[in-house]
Amino acid sequence: MIANPSAKYAPFAPIALADRQWPSRTITQAPLWLSTDLRDGNQALFEPMNAERKMSLFKELVRIGFKQIEVGFPAASQTDFDFVRKLIEDKLIPDDVTIMVMTQSREDLIARTVEAVKGSPRAIVHLYNATASAWRRIVFGMSVQQVMGLIGHHVGYLKQLTDAQPDTRWTLQYSPETFSATELEVSLEACHTAINAWGAGPGREVIINLPTTVENATANVFADQIEWMHRHLVPREHIVLSVHPHNDRGTGVAAAEFAMMAGADRVEGCLFGNGERCGNVDIVTLALNLYTQGVHPQLDFSDINAVARVAEECTSIPVHPRHPYAGDLVFTAFSGSHQDAIKKGFAAQDPNGLWEVPYLPIDPADLGRTYDSVIRVNSQSGKGGIAFLLERERGVVMPRRMQVEFSAVVQRQTDASETEINGEDIWALFRQTYLRGSSTGSDAIQYHGHTLDGSGQGIELDLSIQGVRQRLSGQGNGPIAATVDALGLPMRVDSYEERATGSGADAQALAIVEAALEGVAGSGFGVGMSHNIVTASIQAVISVANRLQERRQARGAGGSAEVNAEVGA
Structure with a gap:
């Protein structure tokens, strides 16, 4: 480790939001949930899931209660393309579930993606491109104006293709992929470019998804970014404001909770936090955090052991024994003083009262x-x-x-x-x-x-x-x-x-x-x-x-x- 990190690493600049409101807010309802286990989670695996394991996990996600599921990147993988077609052609998508597919901003990939999901009653097409200064300068060599031109052109092309398939109810999801590192004014312009090219309005909502593509600041900074965007996006009433937190700093769950307080309507993540690098936000932990605050998460984790076993079998990634809520040892007290307090807590617990057992933030029975x-x-x-x-x-x-x-x-x-x-x-x-x-x-x-x-x-x-x-x-x-x-x-x-x-x-x-x-x-x-x-x-x-x-x-x-x-x- 170098002696003077300030010579190599710069702190993230604070957001000019003196009248921020999110710190005084309380979460009172669950967000819309999007599971990306089959896309972001799958591409992060050493050995990606085969069709059988993907189908098993898809069925488990449906059983848990997810209403939006990102099922793959069909333009990048024949396995994903075939999996999406099987879901549609075999009518395996429940009436209350909407699938989402992802594509980069390239015409051939967009066309292949639309081909993959045609015939589905409902579909979300997730279009993204990098917007941050380092990516514009180092990766693509593009100006801000060139980036905006790319967004407008490719969203317009997607609109043209989907308008030609009126039997499917199409929704655009646009992500400025490197939002957490992008200047807010540039992110806003990118989102408005996509919104206008799509023609968002009554009966034609758009999902604006703001990811911490790389978590590079404390969770409160991300909340400030979300509140700023929440205030400036128009037409806000026709926009679903979504977040996709990663976990590079280990604060993905906190970032998601703060973002919900700051105006986010929707959260994307994976069971048990699977995902690139340090993972995506852990939806199990986030949902059960809500539950311990008296908010029903609208997801069923009443048999957490069964959920963990399916996830382990499908991803070949074990759930850590100290993982919040789901770990094999999280309700196990080794300390004598902890055991004594827990025993006394059970003896004093009113079965009809608020849960109040020392060292146990949740009743284990609620999770099976x-x-x-x-x-x-x-x-x-x-x-x-x-x-x-x-x-x-x-x-x-x-x-x-x-x-x-x-x-x-x-x-x-x-x-x-x-x-x-x-x-x-x-x-x-x-x-x-x-x-x-x-x-x-x-x-x-x-x-x-x-x-x-x-x-x-x-x-x-x-x-x-x-x-x-x-x-x-x-x-x-x-x-x-x-x-x-x-x-x-x-x-x-x-x-x-x-x-x-x-x-x-x-x-x-x-x-x-x-x-x-x-x-x-x-x-x-x-x-x-x-x-x-x-x-x-x-x-x-x-x-x-x-x-x-x-x-x-x-x-x-x-x-x-x-x-x-x-x-x-």
Whole structure:
């Protein structure tokens, strides 16, 4: 690091806005949301999503409640072009959802983009160009007047093409791509050039999107920029003022919140902040920040674990365990003083009153999470040691979320016995908790055997259910799915892992299933062990089914928070 950064870096000049109003405003409603996970988020991936993963994420975004989704850059990628055409031709876009596509300001790319979305009932075409001084001077060698000519020409060309397709309701979104580094007067002129070329007015609104293409100043500076534009844009009543914050300084969420206070109507971003460089604004965090202030975000994150698992599967980017709201450890208190305050908070909490539990800014149950934090041991004396002993002595390697779940079980045991727990005791407790559904025992569902059909997609199970021996049949794309189908429970399998315990002829297969059951908060784990991996997998499904059903019954019988805390993080 150089000794004198002022010789190399200049602070961003403040905005002349002495009568700024945004600092005294309160956010009272959710913005319009635009998910750009399939475009900006996708192009930021080391390995971009294939069509199958893009479709999976699109369906999840629809389920969450996004009404505007940027689905790709069809002029730049045949994969994106084909994906957009499939959405339209297979009528996969719900009536209340509008897709958006992006294009640079080039006639051939604009024409290809319009070709991609023709036939859609509604479409937003996102046109952009760089406007900042450094880009004008270094990248393009253009004057301000030349930039304005480019904007007017290409918006006019887009209007010509879209006017020829009257069966689609077209909306222009224009972005001065480097807004956060552009002189405000130049940004305003660029936006007005686009607005006038499009002919914005009654029944023909335009979206003006102002991005922090590179976050280069504190969040309050961006808010000043937005309030200045909000005051000067005309015809403001026919303009949707949108922001697209990036996170280069780590303040993307704050910038978005300040921008909403400053007049922004709409926010673009990605689930969990995926995007170029340090990412886009994190819509999960931003939306749930609103929720904790009593503002409904109009997005459904009531099963945050499921959202995280879909995003991880589609992007191959794990959600950090300390990620706000969604991380596996964010509702886990390791500190004894934190645990004590949380326990007292739960005891004092009025179920019909405002949420007021120390150290928990949101009720985990609202996100489909459980109260495992109040019964966790700390990393020094609990979770780490438990995982180490099981792996060293038994060859059992638990997934991280399962470690969180099982440490709560161990903590209850140590609290009750008030004695040190050793490796043998931990293994006995593991078997009692997870190796469920054997032919001996008191579980509701007991496994005796199974038969697979020749295709491997059908199964017949030999079970005892509530002590009654019976045979059940099911179909699926493998033994796990077929077993779930045979059981007939509203159960969703979220993850599956298989491992070997030991080596050689005596090694056994260990199968671990994470699943969720309708009507039960959070998820839970089940385990099967056998010399045959298929048998172990079936036993793991039965194990988690028994555990989740016990939890549902305990809740229905008015079970305590401590009982309810056993099933997953």
